[in-house]
Amino acid sequence: MTDSVPLDDLYQEIILDHFKNPRNVQKLSDEEVLIEEENPTCGDQIRVTAKVEEGCIVGIKYEAKGCAISTASASMMSEALMNKPVEDARVAIQNFTRTMKGEQEMSEDESGDLIALQGVKRYPLRIKCATMSWHALDHVLDKMSVEK
Amino acid sequence: MSCFNANTIRSDFPVLDQILYDGKPLAYLDNAATTQKPHHVIHAVQEYYEAYNSNVHRALHFLAERATVAYEETRKKVVSFIHANTERSIIYTRGTTESINLVAYSWGRKNIDEGDEIILSEMEHHSNLVPWQILAQEKKAKLCFIPVLEDGTLDLNAYTHLLSSKTKLVAITHMSNVLGTINPVQKMIDQAHQAGALVLLDGAQSVPHVSIDVSQLDVDFLAFSGHKMLGPTGIGILYGKEAILESMPPFHGGGEMIHKVELEQSTYTELPHKFEAGTPNIAGVIGFGEAIDYLEGVGMGAVQSYEQLLTQYALSKLEKISGLTIIGKALERGGAISFTCEGIHPHDLSQYLDREGVAIRGGHMCCQPLVRKFDSTALNRLSLYLYNMEQDIDQLIEALLKAKEFFKT
Numbered sequence: 300m301t302d303s304v305p306l307d308d309l310y311q312e313i314i315l316d317h318f319k320n321p322r323n324v325q326k327l328s329d330e331e332v333l334i335e336e337e338n339p340t341c342g343d344q345i346r347v348t349a350k351v352e353e354g355c356i357v358g359i360k361y362e363a364k365g366c367a368i369s370t371a372s373a374s375m376m377s378e379a380l381m382n383k384p385v386e387d388a389r390v391a392i393q394n395f396t397r398t399m400k401g402e403q404e405m406s407e408d409e410s411g412d413l414i415a416l417q418g419v420k421r422y423p424l425r426i427k428c429a430t431m432s433w434h435a436l437d438h439v440l441d442k443m444s445v446e447k
Numbered sequence: 448m449s450c451f452n453a454n455t456i457r458s459d460f461p462v463l464d465q466i467l468y469d470g471k472p473l474a475y476l477d478n479a480a481t482t483q484k485p486h487h488v489i490h491a492v493q494e495y496y497e498a499y500n501s502n503v504h505r506a507l508h509f510l511a512e513r514a515t516v517a518y519e520e521t522r523k524k525v526v527s528f529i530h531a532n533t534e535r536s537i538i539y540t541r542g543t544t545e546s547i548n549l550v551a552y553s554w555g556r557k558n559i560d561e562g563d564e565i566i567l568s569e570m571e572h573h574s575n576l577v578p579w580q581i582l583a584q585e586k587k588a589k590l591c592f593i594p595v596l597e598d599g600t601l602d603l604n605a606y607t608h609l610l611s612s613k614t615k616l617v618a619i620t621h622m623s624n625v626l627g628t629i630n631p632v633q634k635m636i637d638q639a640h641q642a643g644a645l646v647l648l649d650g651a652q653s654v655p656h657v658s659i660d661v662s663q664l665d666v667d668f669l670a671f672s673g674h675k676m677l678g679p680t681g682i683g684i685l686y687g688k689e690a691i692l693e694s695m696p697p698f699h700g701g702g703e704m705i706h707k708v709e710l711e712q713s714t715y716t717e718l719p720h721k722f723e724a725g726t727p728n729i730a731g732v733i734g735f736g737e738a739i740d741y742l743e744g745v746g747m748g749a750v751q752s753y754e755q756l757l758t759q760y761a762l763s764k765l766e767k768i769s770g771l772t773i774i775g776k777a778l779e780r781g782g783a784i785s786f787t788c789e790g791i792h793p794h795d796l797s798q799y800l801d802r803e804g805v806a807i808r809g810g811h812m813c814c815q816p817l818v819r820k821f822d823s824t825a826l827n828r829l830s831l832y833l834y835n836m837e838q839d840i841d842q843l844i845e846a847l848l849k850a851k852e853f854f855k856t
């Protein structure tokens with residue numbers, strides 16, 4: 300296609316794959332949506348719901364409208380945190396957010412596809428795109444723990 | 448002057464002569480955000496700092512004298528550039544935003560009362576919207592909005608119906624920074640005056656690109672920014688009719704704007720200095736004067752016709768790209784062209800184009816309500832100026848086609 304691979308640090312193959320075929324996406328009815336987040340600056344939008352059984356996340360569904368980075372990040376999150384105990388998921392969310400802010404490194408073996416999002420760090424304006432869905436899920440978990 | 452030579456013009460702009468990333472020339476197409484500066488402007492600013500840096504209107508020494516003369520010289524250039532009558536009508540501000548806030552704060556607080564109406568349009572930049580929201584909330588006044596039609600023009604029929612004896616002010620943009628639409632302001636000003644209302648024009652996008660005659664327009668206020676017309680940032684103009692400015696209370700209090708100061712009270716100095724408290728952006732003003740000279744040298748008529756050609760060229764090329772929708776189809780238009788590209792978020796697109804050397808904007812362009820109206824939250828926009836050439840547009844089109852391939856699902 301092109302002689303040099305453009306933007307390969309930001310739009311890695313795996314990110315484009317998640318963007319083009321996002322996992323666990325589902326149209327959600329308004330009652331199902333637990334949290335809706337929006338970034339008014341770029342219009343990214345995400346609606347998330349999750350299912351927790353016996354302290355373990357057994358389902359994450361979302362509807363996302365946004366850029367490749369935010370869509371891919373939501374998709375990766377839905378895979379990475381599935382079947383995790385809520386506490387572990389919380390830690391993972393915190394770790395991911397800290398990584399995006401450049402406060403810590405991602406460990407290659409643990410992070411799987413997520414490692415591809417490392418490149419986003421170098422584009423300060425895009426960090427929010429990557430973290431939005433994670434924030435949203437964090438809020439979903441807050442909400443569920445209060446409702447219990 | 449007779450023959451417009453974009454190549455020669457381009458060579459006056461040092462920034463444009465650079466190669467980005469892996470060998471891509473820079474195609475700068477974000478001129479509605481801010482424009483590049485010719486070396487004349489850069490040198491004028493540098494010369495001020497190197498040869499006669501000093502405060503203005505205060506000291507009597509050599510440097511101060513020279514700085515004051517240069518500072519006031521720009522005011523004369525502005526008078527002639529927009530066809531005003533007097534320097535007393537020309538207030539230096541930080542830019543369009545501050546100019547509009549000055550009017551909202553000073554004129555607005557004095558003249559707007561509960562139940563009064565201010566007419567704006569749905570295509571206003573946040574800077575010609577938020578100051579009026581603040582004022583209206585404080586005074587319990589009402590904001591009325593001229594709708595934007597599908598083609599990106601204003602609903603002038605609705606405007607006629609909105610005007611009434613309650614209307615105190617019509618504040619509208621001359622040219623939309625998103626849709627490119629040039630509004631029929633002469634007619635709108637006449638209608639407002641018949642209804643007894645004043646008119647403020649946001650000229651941020653028009654003054655840099657078309658020739659403006661405030662006397663003929665009979666407009667009451669005109670706001671614009673130096674940085675969008677080859678000048679430095681942090682310098683803008685508020686033009687106001689002398690009698691209206693005269694009747695307005697000060698905006699900022701401080702040095703420069705006073706006549707006599709006592710501990711309990713002060714009297715204020717004459718126009719225009721009444722509205723220019725504190726040490727101003729002297730280098731900015733001097734650079735701005737140089738920018739006006741540059742534009743006058745080329746001729747605003749020539750700038751306008753050249754940009755029209757380039758705009759038509761860009762539109763015709765963009766229209767051929769499948770999945771691309773141009774937002775704003777007004778016939779009377781300038782060179783700001785917004786569009787969406789099916790399946791590609793505007794931020795992904797501008798990021799991709801950047802790597803191809805093409806600088807365009809992606810986002811809401813400070814017009815969230817307008818962008819929402821076109822069923823979107825973000826758009827892409829290219830915007831042209833006199834140093835752009837067909838090659839910039841060709842580079843954009845080629846990069847767009849590549850981006851479509853890259854993000855294809």
Ligand SMILES: Cc1ncc(COP(=O)(O)O)c(C=O)c1O
Nearest residue numbers: 542543544572574624649651672
């Ligand atoms: C139509 C319009 N109005 C107002 C502004 C604000 O100008 P400034 O940021 O220079 O004050 C802009 C610039 O973005 C504009 O395009």
